Amino acid sequence: MRRTFHQIIFLLTVLMSLAFTSMASAGEVEDIIAEFAAAKSFKKVEAVIDKLSALGDPAAAPALRALSEGKLKFRKSDGLVLIVEDAASGLTLKDPISSAPVEAANATSKDFKKVKVKNSLRRKIAAVLSGMTLQSPSVERRLAAAQTIFETSDASALSTLEAALENEQDDAVRQVFLDARAAAILSSPRSEAEKSSAIQRIANRGDQRALALLSKFQGEFDGKLAAELGQAIGSIKSSLAVWANAQNIWYGMSLGSVLLLAAIGLAITFGVMGVINMAHGEMVMLGAYTTFTVQQFVGIYFPSLLPFALLFALPMAFLVSGCIGLIMERGLIRHLYGRPLETLLATWGVSLILQQTVRTIFGPTNREVSNPDWMSGAFQLGEISITWNRLWILLFAMIVFAALYFIINRTSLGLDMRAVTQNRRMAGAMGIRTSWVDALTFGLGSGIAGIAGVALSQIGNVSPNLGQSYIIDSFLVVVFGGVGNLWGTLVGAMSLGILNKFMEPYAGAVLGKVIILVMIILFIQKRPRGMFALKGRAVDA
């Protein structure tokens, strides 16, 4: 790693010296670096660094970097300055400019003395280095250098920056350079007009960094500039507030999509059969553990397919949870027909058994389900940072929703399900085998919980308690959204998610949740059957 790093530096150094022949020759840099050997105090070291900075030759970069890392040393015997790397295998000596290895037999660390360095010097070195790297051929390096100047608002880098700006061709980089220049101007002794336009420029960025930068100068200016600065900070703050709301909406939608996945299966089983499946959360948990198992399996037998393990896990999770759901329905719930409260208790018992089974097999600790590459990382949209896994889960939730919508509205099973939801006895009289509809609905609902587990394994811990953490929230979604209508679940999940995230900054995560629970309890006063209740004339006993 370090080796290649130095090779790159070396390459750059060569390129630099070719590109800017007008600048100091390598010889001059060498002479100045040699002065480190004589610099016995911090002050003298600083003076040498200043000289290198004034020269502005990137050839000095490796030496400065080594100095910052405490690896720049000089030989006691002859004062030769070298980069010394002290590893377990022995000393490696390198030329401070070319980074070429220097042969020295039997050298021990006692032969060398470190060039003195302290933190304030390290900061200085960082600024000087960024000045040198502003003209690096690599775009990333140039951007990083400009970014450093922007953050430190280092006035001493201003001249190098302006020189670099003249040579810069890339327009995007130019913009960053201009920002950095504005930042540097603020702390330089330049004219008020220039500073005022610099404030304007930074205010236009309107992001968190700009705010941090401008806040640093609060109180340093007076008169017109101070007013402008205050105005700029105000405008950044208000635009940031808008972005923060957007970010909250995004977080809320993300939470909502998770709730949707967890609740949608519950909603259809509740709608069709009128029973609450307390083991629904455990179906989610089983889906997550299926994902874990599939990932382990693929990792061992088909390592090349590992990035797509999640795709294999989806049908597996659907099958595993769906089959267990079917078994539950046939073996247990069928016998409790017409006794919804007892069904609730029995399914709670099943959930305890499933939890303990998983705990016995996989152990009580969290299991790690890795994110594939295409689901990790984040990107920036304006001031909103969006993580890929959240985005995928949102998309996935929408796909599941659409698929379920299709099944319910366009297939014969869906037609039967809707008929049974609306009037079970009438549907039975029309020749629909309601008990089969029950079983299939329960299997479908459980299977969807399973694939929800695949998604949830990507954003949280996979533990035997996974299901319990989602179950109450998904009940609330069902109660809030109403049953028998998928849109109710969608709207319920999204509004609860967004509400939750908006409450959090004001009330804290826990109190926010409490307030939402209270709100739902009050809400069902108004609409006891949820937002999208089925209209009917039935009087329940």
Added chain:
Amino acid sequence: MIFIVLVLISALVIPYLNIALPADHALHVQDYLVALAGKFLCYAMLAVSLNLVWGYCGILSLGHGAFFALGGYAMGMYLMRQIGSRGVYGNPTLPDFMVFLNYKELPWFWYGFDQFWFAALMVVLVPGALAFVFGWFAFRSRVSGVYLSIITQAMTYALLLAFFRNDMGFGGNNGLTDFKDILGFNIQTRETRASLFAFSAVFLALFLFTTAYITRSRFGKLLVATRDAESRTRFLGYRPEKVKLFVWTLSAVMAGIAGALYVPQVGIINPGEFAPANSIEIVIWTAVGGRGTIVGPVIGAVLVNGGKSLFTGWFPEYWLFVLGALFVGTTLLLPKGIVGTASDFWQSLRRRRARRGGPQSPSTPASDSVPQPAE
């Protein structure tokens, strides 16, 4: 009635056997047994209170643990104030956790808890008021069945989250503990513990008596009618929501008292008591014993908790399997619980004997302890 008398006798006998008899006497009851039995009595009270709403009125509460815990917290606050300056920080008014959390003065809702009568009033009032408000909203808008169950679960979940917060002023997740004395008696001595046990037994007998009295009155008939056919009851001109609200509030008060007696005996109250899983466990005690019967819940609570104590001693890993199987097995095979099934069996036996003895009245009315799905 016999059972109530038995409970009352145990209130006298067990403390006597514990205190008066020498430790090597054959009938001596060891201290830990008294503590354990006292705990079970509190659980039994809780199950009796749940039975009143579930067994006789058909309201399946998954949040009765909340009332229990609230009563417990009210008692815990009194016990905390009794510590006085003997706490670790020696602050005469502020409990230790408040000193630790940099409270400057006592929060307003802690005022008055240094008086026992006030705390005792709160034990009754706080769960009662919460249940009244909650029930008034819920029953008025005819929230019933599984919806109501879920909402009660959400209620206890919300309280769980709230009490976990440090700035609620109830000790956060550590709860209230390190109690020193109650009404001037050291809480650790065996005499105090024995009298707490006796009090629990007396209150249990009182609750059983209340349940028996209510269910055998005219009001009790209305209660069962509401359970079995709410709409029909309403059409007959009764107000089921008022019936429900009354038993619901009464039941919450009973749960609160159970909690208040529980806390000094176990010496701690923390937000874990609000956990939804705890509340569901109460339901299974009642179900195992037999809901809709007077003594069933007591038997269920003692059996399940006794089984839990024994089993977690033997195979702590597998208790959840047993508990899960209890839920499934009871609902599937023993819907009337032990007492309900036994009395059914007893009745059919009597009927058969009566038939053998000669032609009698065709059949005694079947026990109506299970809600029939009404049209």
